[in-house]
Amino acid sequence: MEIEIRNLRGCGFERVFRGFERAFGDYEIRFDKEEVRGMLTRRGFDPELSAGAFDAEGEIVGFVFNGVGMFNDRLTAYDTGTGTAPDYRGEGLAGRVFDHALGLLRGAGVEQYLLEVLQNNEKAIRLYEGAGFEISREFDCFRSSIAEVELATSQGGAAFEVRRIGVGEVRAASDFCDFNPSWQNSVQSIERGIAGLTCLGAFADGAMVGYCVFDPATGDLTQIAVSPAMRRKGVGSLLLREALGAMKTPFMKVLNVETGTDSLTAFLKHRNIKPATSQYEMLRRL
Numbered sequence: 001m002e003i004e005i006r007n008l009r010g011c012g013f014e015r016v017f018r019g020f021e022r023a024f025g026d027y028e029i030r031f032d033k034e035e036v037r038g039m040l041t042r043r044g045f046d047p048e049l050s051a052g053a054f055d056a057e058g059e060i061v062g063f064v065f066n067g068v069g070m071f072n073d074r075l076t077a078y079d080t081g082t083g084t085a086p087d088y089r090g091e092g093l094a095g096r097v098f099d100h101a102l103g104l105l106r107g108a109g110v111e112q113y114l115l116e117v118l119q120n121n122e123k124a125i126r127l128y129e130g131a132g133f134e135i136s137r138e139f140d141c142f143r144s145s146i147a148e149v150e151l152a153t154s155q156g157g158a159a160f161e162v163r164r165i166g167v168g169e170v171r172a173a174s175d176f177c178d179f180n181p182s183w184q185n186s187v188q189s190i191e192r193g194i195a196g197l198t199c200l201g202a203f204a205d206g207a208m209v210g211y212c213v214f215d216p217a218t219g220d221l222t223q224i225a226v227s228p229a230m231r232r233k234g235v236g237s238l239l240l241r242e243a244l245g246a247m248k249t250p251f252m253k254v255l256n257v258e259t260g261t262d263s264l265t266a267f268l269k270h271r272n273i274k275p276a277t278s279q280y281e282m283l284r285r286l
Contacts, residue, residue: 003061003093004054005100008047011060013037019052019060023083035218042193043067043080043184049108051101053084053093061085062093064101069188071114077105077286078183079115098131105286112285114183116256119278133282138259139182142268143276145251146219146244150272151237160235162242165201165211167191173201173211176225178263182256182281185222197222200242202235210235212243219249224264236267256281 008016017033024031044067053062062085067078084094105113115133117124171187183189190197190213202210210226221243226235244252254273257264269275 002056003088005051005096006054007100007104008050008052008060008063008065011047011052013040015058015060016040016047016063016065019063019085020065020081020083022059022061022085023063026086038193038196038215038218040065040067040080042189043078044069044188044192045080049077049101049104049110051097051104053088053097061088062097064097066101066105067183068105068108068110069183071112071183071186072180074111075109076183077110077113079113102286110286112283115282116182116279117282119280125280125282128282131284133284135280136283137281139256139279139281140259140265140275141253141255141277141279142257142273143251143253144273146247147250148272149240149244149252150270151241151244159233160202160204160209160238162200162202162238165199165208167194167199169201169208170199170211170213170223173208173225173227176210176227177223178225179258179261181223185256190222198243198246200239202226202239204230210239212239214243214246214252216246216248219247219252221252221254224254231263237271240271 017036020036021031045065046068049068050066051064052060055061063083064079065081067080069076117128167187167190170190174187196217197213197215199213200211201208209230212224213222214220215222224236224239254268256279
């Protein structure tokens with residue numbers, strides 16, 4: 001079969017999505033087109049620095065979708081998605097596409113390559129380690145149905161005003177977080193996907209004391225943080241209540257909480273938001 005490997009310049013979203021659907025066609029999960037569009041937007045998808053394998057009809061049969069941006073003050077690429085169509089697997093195609101992507105990234109001056117992988121996916125972890133990636137952090141992911149979330153009954157949060165805020169206010173309050181958010185939850189990601197996100201701030205005497213960012217359409221609670229001096233006063237519970245009330249999904253999820261972050265982990269577990277899976281963040285210098 002004739003295969004061409006090149007970047008994704010000129011590929012519209014429809015063709016990109018067809019390639020995505022084809023690669024994961026044998027999975028039980030079905031992907032919503034607009035959710036995939038939003039994911040690529042938030043994660044900084046750059047067609048010029050992403051690689052694809054194209055069949056004779058010009059359809060994508062293998063890909064590495066890369067997002068590009070700043071992370072820890074370095075120009076970084078993020079593996080937004082990697083896949084190969086089932087009938088093209090086992091032929092070394094994924095490796096060829098990955099090598100082409102590396103060449104594109106190096107040529108653009110990208111300094112490091114970042115990805116996340118499920119901790120129970122031992123095969124993928126070995127492959128990434130063989131490609132030069134090293135584990136940089138561990139993350140826990142949480143998920144619960146909204147009906148199961150146990151919201152605090154205390155009215156302590158009544159003393160605080162909750163209102164919509166902008167990304168600038170989220171950025172200014174970044175020191176409320178106890179860890180550096182992962183790529184997909186970073187302020188840069190929020191800026192890219194702000195059209196689909198809601199940012200709320202909790203205020204006391206005109207000063208912001210907590211905030212949350214969430215995606216009502218997907219149930220994703222991207223960030224929630226409270227000023228250390230104002231914790232255990234009902235701020236987090238108030239923000240969570242507001243976010244859950246606006247969700248359009250029957251569930252909510254919190255992805256990539258850095259393992260060992262006791263405050264947020266305890267907050268989620270106390271509200272019956274359950275650990276669902278764990279991931280490794282992996283990094284390779286280029």
